[in-house]
Amino acid sequence: MKYFVTLPSGTEHVVEIVEAAGGVLQVSVDGKPVEADAVGQPSNARAGRGATSIKVGGRTIELWLEGTPPDLGVIANGQRFFAKVESERMRIQAAAKPAAGGGGLVRSPMPGRVVRVLVTEGDDVEAGAPVVVVEAMKMENELVAERAGKVKRVLVASGATVEGGAPLVEIGDA
Incomplete structure (x- = not known):
């Protein structure tokens, strides 16, 4: 699944996550492979609220999410910011809606x-x-x-x- 992550600076990154054989996650950011995996149980972070841990490049990151997609508040290892996170599906649905200003x-x-x-x-x-x-x-x-x-x-x-x-x-x- 592709996700479009827009940071407060306006910079957008394309994150693609594919579950390969054996449950291994293949992650790429802006087309570049990234070594990443989920650590432990993800609480209810996917539902837009809660905590999870992820391993990126051998480093474990505590991740807290708050809000309702696409607008999320994020705390990653004590650093706090807002991000807009849209799935490919959300983008397609938004494009299908008529523009209303x-x-x-x-x-x-x-x-x-x-x-x-x-x-x-x-x-x-x-x-x-x-x-x-x-x-x-x-x-x-x-x-x-x-x-x-x-x-x-x-x-x-x-x-x-x-x-x-x-x-x-x-x-x-x-």
Whole structure:
């Protein structure tokens, strides 16, 4: 199965995982083979929440995942970041949907607490502009608009507790 992993910098990597004979995993990143394997039981990390361990290049990495694909919060050996992880199937399904000016909802990538709402209804925003700050996993995360437009609705207030995937701000056409 192919996965498309987009890092916060915007860099995308293609990760392909194939289970070969005997349950051995064959992994490649951007077409280059990588020595990798799952270690122990994966908890419920595949379901978008929990912990697992993987071995990459002979090094064991503790991996915690939080959120709902494609938007995941990741902690790998104490380093925390967000990543967008889409399977090949997700990409095909998304391409089959008619375009509706997507990116209109800014969602929380993981459970947390709203620290600040940076916009109000009626504000004009540019793509990439910060709109909400959410504290998750003891870190503040500035969430940005995926598209330019006008803020139609602010769905949360400072101090609110939100679930992963919860809509926070709706952005419509300018």
